[in-house]
Amino acid sequence: MGRKLPLFICFIFGLVMFAQYFSAHPTARALNQAILDYWQIVFAFTLIVGVFSYLKNNMTEMSRNKDTVYRAVGLLGFLSMPVFALIWGIKADTPFMWTFENVQAPMQSTVFALLAFFVASASFRGFRARSFPAAVLLISALLMLLSRSNIGGFFSDGLPQVADWIRNYPSMAARRAILIGIGLGSLTTSLRVIVGIERTWLGGDK
Amino acid sequence: MKTFEARHWTFLGLLVVVAGAMILNIKLDMRVSPYTQRLYDCIDSLPDGSVLIVSFDHEASSLPEIRPIAQSVLRHTFKKGHKLIGVSLLAEGTLIGYRLMQETAREYGRVYGVDYVYLGFRPQYIAAILAMGESIGTTYPLDYLGRPYGQFELTRSVKNYDDVAAVLSIADGSLTTHWIEYGQARYGVRVLGAVTAAMVTTYDPYLSSGQMYAMMGGLRGAAEYEKLLAVSGGGARGMLAQSSAHLYIILLIALGNILYFASRKKGRGA
């Protein structure tokens, strides 16, 4: 497979999807719907590519005797989900749902909860007012934390108003500048992709 | 190697503070922020029976924070008699959304197909959001359990965003951005957000520009929402622990800085 056909396909669909934005014609709307549906279907196939890559990688590592027991446990977990879904379906109160609610979700959220401990450690060891900008960062963080704590007195009445003002104006202005920067960057990258200047998505040279 | 290092003490301290606060289980009163109030007022002011799309745009990792947030808003919508169409733009949000809608609907005696329908997951969120703008029934020909979209009393009258009062995105990441930049900008649908605290500042510019109509954030937001609804839930239960954890972090920052400046002074003095 050369590069010309993919570049042509990319150009055509880029142009069509850009142009349809400005049209309310029923044909344009139908075309838009069809392309969006196809996009989702193709994307679902890419998800399955990822699943099989996981499987392949595990098989390769197990054949090299690397973390065999752990990988076997992982594979057992992996296989159990489609088997449960195939036999009992995916409704509420099925083994599939049970495994999600009692195995996957608790572990995943606990992994996330570990971050709370690392945030605490980082607050003690790394969050220092080494310079004036660092002090500004520190003070605004402290204001936010205090304003969203229930302490009473000024901290529950006046401080939230100060913190909300900081959030709504200076903080929001910086975030808006970042958003605009990303927006302009995405815009130019999209244009470069459509006209074929940006080709890194094609991968290797062949 | 030492078995118990400095970081372990900070970990232990946090564990004691949070667990202690939860065992004490004291309910705190709090001021409702204008952000939460605006979301509450928006949902409250919609005519009874309005159709809302609730999008579960989060993963299982944030479930402890997302659950009270989602529950509080879902309770309000069901209490008001609004009709809900549930979708998920992330695979992991699919089952969570299904369960949360089912549980909350049961609390208020709402019926599947009449008061709510759950459509489930579609991959590629931008395509899914845009496709629903054309036709929800074509994007989701079947509901989560494989029944035709047109079979239900609720969905028969909902073709696309024109028939929807608002989209409520319950998110732990930046997916609400896509609802705003594609759903709102392209099809003009009103976007509401119920997001984790970490994402609040990401959405502030959209809130300020009016592209996002209202937003509630974090466990604290959920607690405030529960106060407005006068119900007891996970948000209010966690408030003492949340405040204590904030104070603990502030203490750690202060202690770290005191030690830092003391060592700098000592270094200069030597």
Added chain:
Amino acid sequence: MDAGTLIAGILTLAILTFLYRDNPIYKMAEYLLIGVSIGYILVVAWTNTLMAILFEPLFSGRNFWLIIPFALGLLMWGRFHDKTSSLSRIPIAFMIGSGAGVAIPAMLYGRTLKQMSATVMPLTDASGVPDISGLVVIVGLISTLAYFYFGREHKGTFGKAATIGTFFLMIFFGTTFGYTVMSRMSTLIGRMEFLLTDFFKLTN
């Protein structure tokens, strides 16, 4: 205690052991989590997506147009072999092209222009009293953009504007850090609630 709570509690504690150091119990739980998560995605992508919007309408509904995305999807699976992997460029081209096409108006209108127009706020309130907030936003936006403009050296007036921009950025990072701490603590509180109430039954 039901089996679900018992299993969830044991696995929660297994993950928490990482706080001491990496260990085989944690590793076992970690591999199990990855396996189950990927199995879950496979099931949801298959049942809730491919069955619903491809196979059902194609084979039962006889919508033969769907052969096009089906074929594109199969080409994506060309990646499984080195010899056929370049075939996957066709569906990738379709997705990248479509994505770029829809992104242009969204980024231009939905993000850039809307955000710019929202910045132009009245500098006085209804009674004519100057409103400092609007000015703060304009100064913050322009100076932060100046900081991110690397096409010119940050010297002179431009350099001063960029320096002001760093202060606005620090305020934003500080605010975000504060809210991120809240988020992480909320997640921990949720897990602790499960452990203390459902698993250890220490609280109600």
